[in-house]
Amino acid sequence: MSENTKIGAGISTGDSTRCTIVLDSNDDVATVTTYYKEHLNSGDWTIVSSDSANGVIDFQLKSKPQTVGTVTLLGRGQHSEIDIQLDS
Numbered sequence: 081m082s083e084n085t086k087i088g089a090g091i092s093t094g095d096s097t098r099c100t101i102v103l104d105s106n107d108d109v110a111t112v113t114t115y116y117k118e119h120l121n122s123g124d125w126t127i128v129s130s131d132s133a134n135g136v137i138d139f140q141l142k143s144k145p146q147t148v149g150t151v152t153l154l155g156r157g158q159h160s161e162i163d164i165q166l167d168s
Contacts, residue, residue, distance in 0.1 A: 097167070097168050098165065098166070098167050099165070099166045099168075100163070100164070100165045100166075101163075101164050102161065102162070102163050102164075103161070103162040103164070104159060104160070104161055104162070105159060105160040105161075105162060106158070106159055107158075107159075107160060108155065108157075108158055108159075108160060109135065109153050109154070109155035109160045111160075112153055112160040112162060113132065113135065113137075113153055116137055116151050116153070116162075117130065117137065120137060120139040120151070121139075124141055124142050124143050125139055125140070125141060125142065126139065126140055126142050127139050128140050128148070135152055135153035135154060135155070136150060136151070136152050136153075137150070137151040137153075138150050139151070141168075144168070146167075146168070147166070147167070147168040148166075148167050149164060149165055149166040149167065150163075150164070150165050151163070151164050152164075
């Protein structure tokens with residue numbers, strides 16, 4: 081797992097903060113994709129677009145539309161890498 085946060089100018093979307101995190105899962109990419117699609121399309125979150133062929137899910141906070149993010153899912157055999165970028 082790795083994490084990086086940037087605050088201030090130079091962020092193309094969102095208000096002023098970008099958080100990037102990379103996670104690893106022992107689940108296959110199909111299982112991880114289903115999880116993120118279900119959870120990012122519930123509560124105050126909504127999926128803006130989803131490209132299953134390339135493993136990309138774009139999402140947004142309903143109550144604060146300038147808060148946006150992207151989940152990129154990469155299959156590694158029976159494991160998955162999850163790259164999440166959130167701009168707020």
